[in-house]
Amino acid sequence: MKQILILFTLLLALGSQAQNKMLKGRIVDQATQAGIAYTNIGVEGTFYGTASDADGFFELKVPAEFQTQTLFISAVGYQNQSLRVADLLLKDFARIALVEQTYDIEGIDVAAQSRVLYRIIRTAAERVPQNYHSSPVGMTFHYLGKTMLDDSTAHIREAIVDVTDAKGYSQPGVKDAYDSRNYRFTQVNKNFDSYSFGADNAGFDELLEQDLARLSNTVFSEKLLNDYDLYLDGISAYQGDSVWIISYKPTKIDLAHTGDYYATKMEGKLYILKSNYALVRSECVLEASRNNAQNRSLLSQNKDQQQVRYHLTTLYQRYGGKYLVSYLDQDKRFTNAAGQEIKLSRKAALLDFEPSPQLLTERQYFENTDYNQQFWNSFHSKKKL
Template identity: 35%
Template sequence: MKILSIIQLFLFLSVSVYAQEGSKVAQTIKGKVVDAVSNRPVSYTNIGLENTFYGTASDGEGNFELKIPGDMVEKNIYFSAVGFTNKQFPVNTLFGKEFNVVKMDAQSYGVDEVDVAAQNMVLIRILRMASEDIKYNYGAGPFNLHCIYTNNCVVENKTQTPQKASVLIYDAKGYADVSKEDAYISRKYSVTKEADDGDYRFSTGLMNIDDLLELDWVRSGSSVLNPALLTDFKLSLESQPTIDGKEYWVIAFSQNKPTLEGSGDYYANTFKGKITINKVDYSVLKIEGEVQSSKNNRQGKGLAVGNTTKNYFTDVAYHFEVAYKELMLNQISLNKTYSYNGKTVNEQLGLKVDRVHSNNLTTLETREYFPGE
């Protein structure tokens, strides 16, 4: 954003100097740049007059304004944005209109047909659009999610009693307010275990529901869905599948030196994954990830372990998948292996959304970690 501001300032100063040298403004054009298919705003589009340094950029909502000097009214104006085909036409076609809507077409060539540097820019653009369009593609709150929680645990090759419980989630704002802070503040839940389940893990609250919900990056705008972090990732196009008649990009991502902000794991040593994004509306279909970590706090993978604490997991490795369906979270699964008290443990956790509704709501004020009967 700082670089963009400097560029815009430079353009503004260039325009100002030009005007001071005697050029008279003939027209002021205003408008909005949008995706031709989805009508979503195209943010930070480069806009200029051909063969000059005269131009501007659209803002975060695609809006722009440009004053046209009298001796440039016969020139062509161009619009350029990563992930879209360049657009160029006579600038005077925009004259006489109070507000113009300029529609950009998504690039028709395959992302895999460009060189590595250009592909990285295109993939960053796709991920940024996916992040910016979350508020359009997913349901706003308040709403309830009725979920089924499961945990199948194996300790030293011995299968433990499976855990199963009903989880009711109340989300006050939903996907209209995308941030880690709001995802934590607005999402509350209660847990009801099966009546005959006496597993001690219920009574201790060690169900890892917070860890599961934190994997819903669409809700929190985390990792590769946080535009501010995209330059920290190595990106590549893995495939372009057609699923249920719709075309998608599958973008692979990794961090050479995993960060807490990128991986969500305080002690991550390796981190990689892939995200599946719809080519038309930039909605996220699925997120997958793999992490290896030297240790984890028992209360959550994003928490540090105190210097005097000995009660934590070591040699941690896990794979997770998050699926979305019909404007909403559909399922989170986590397969995790670690060492604890000298024993090897494997946990297969799941949170499956069974029903969603926004009327006759059950409002929750807290996160009830300790389930009732």
């Protein structure tokens, strides 16, 4: 299969160490000076970047080729900001303050702007079959999951996951995606033994459900779109093109509008190309009173996950002339039944893409793959993880 390199700082180190410079800092609220969690920080017009942690701190290793570029900073609920990388690198520690997003309606025909934004999203959803791979497709992901208790890492699970989609993006929809997509864990490396139902669950289904273009649900659903308040955050340069950055909030908080059975709050952003209406990035922050540990869309009878807050990021890239999901990220914090704070991180980056693959016949919800030392030694050597 064709190797695809994902330019993402969490997975790859680009260039030699001598050319890299480390940018460290914190993203804060300008009014309160409190840290802003899960802020996206990236080189403008590329997928190279990182995200701040739960307290707003971040580190970004900047290769030489990006040190004269512009850093684009985006957080749900805040105004976007662009800063010169070179200026930030002059500081030992960069403190970047974001202004909370407000929408000044004086002198602006809000209704007219909303109609335009609804039309942009509706067009983006309608054009999914022509913008994205719409025939059978195979994908190989590198998965990394971490569970942390009291800021100390308890469980780490790393895996190679093969995914096949019998229809590609030809018929976007929740049921079609569930029926057409299957996956299996081909290699697994973890620092714990899993003997229980919950421990074997890597949460890969939840990651796949972040693919708005494939599921055509929540804000990307034609039936539900009118139930969201939309605002134009701005227009930004992107790989020789421009993207509309559209913020959204549902006016109805329920499973259909959020994807979460117990959601209490949701805010998000969509990044849609002006040239062809392709969705290239989506992100959202959600809060829920509780979650089912198996999937956030399910009813829960216990208190394993309470006071839940999480941040989702999904990226798409073009391969062979068509778009495909390329990166899935979930950062989650909750309180368990014992009252302890748990931090959960799950990420999946596309490694390989194959048109017309041999289709898998089932989903491997619970991995039980044996450790292959030879494979992981080779994989880490080549990927520099």
